[in-house]
Amino acid sequence: MSSDCNYKRVMLKLSGEALMGNDDFGYDLKVLERISKEIKSVHDLGIEICMVVGGGNIYRGATAAKAGMERSSADYMGMLATVMNALSLQNMMEKNGIETRVLSAIPMNTVCEPFIRRRAIRHMERGRIVICAGGTGNPFFTTDSAAALRAIELNCDALFKGTQVDGIYSSDPKSDENAKRYDNLSYKTVLEKDLKVMDGAAIVLARENNLPILVFSIHTENGFKNVVCNKGDFTIVK
DSSP states (O other): OOOSOOOSEEEEEEOGGGGTTTOSSSOOHHHHHHHHHHHHHHHTTTOEEEEEEOOTTTOOHHHHHHTTOOHHHHHHHHHHHHHHHHHHHHHHHHHTTOOEEEEESSOOTTTSEEOOHHHHHHHHHTTOEEEEESTTSSTTOOHHHHHHHHHHHTTOSEEEEEESSSSEESSOTTTOTTOOEESEEOHHHHHHTTOTTSOHHHHHHHHHTTOOEEEEETTSTTHHHHHHTTOSSOEEEO
């Protein structure tokens, strides 16, 4: 691979759990600050960035549905949690000098802007980071699917997923010492092996639109910048 940072516009997908640090719920402000600086280092390269963040550190709709809550209501509550996470990231990034806009699929004009594709693109062209909140605005879809959808809508060159480990493994490397790590995979292989990096709908959407997915550890110092510049450890799906 070339060492050049040859992306013009990228989508960064973060889980809500990535914001918790060692806490069991909510945010670790030190983690928020570190992640915001990681994002700034990529933005400083002149790369346009949009983001989708999950809400699992606050509320998981699928889990609540399994416990007996009506699924659509549970998913809408999860979408609201993503807005809270987006606002927390916006606050921290702007403290670090990064102009940021939150655009939500669920309109809430007193809190943030509604998601409008042309508006999001214009923000990025003006050097602002766009955080897409509220998932797709529909129940039964994960924030992985939202990230793939927004990446395609906003003409991103690739989707970068920051996870707890440095790529895609055959099983959970934290519990299986024999887990195999992959450097590259096809969309077909990810689906056939049922590798749990993103949900199937997101993988299919990426495949149909030739959107590469790069999976890396968000906890590695300079991890985001390195993978954008084709360095460090990551798995690419294409």
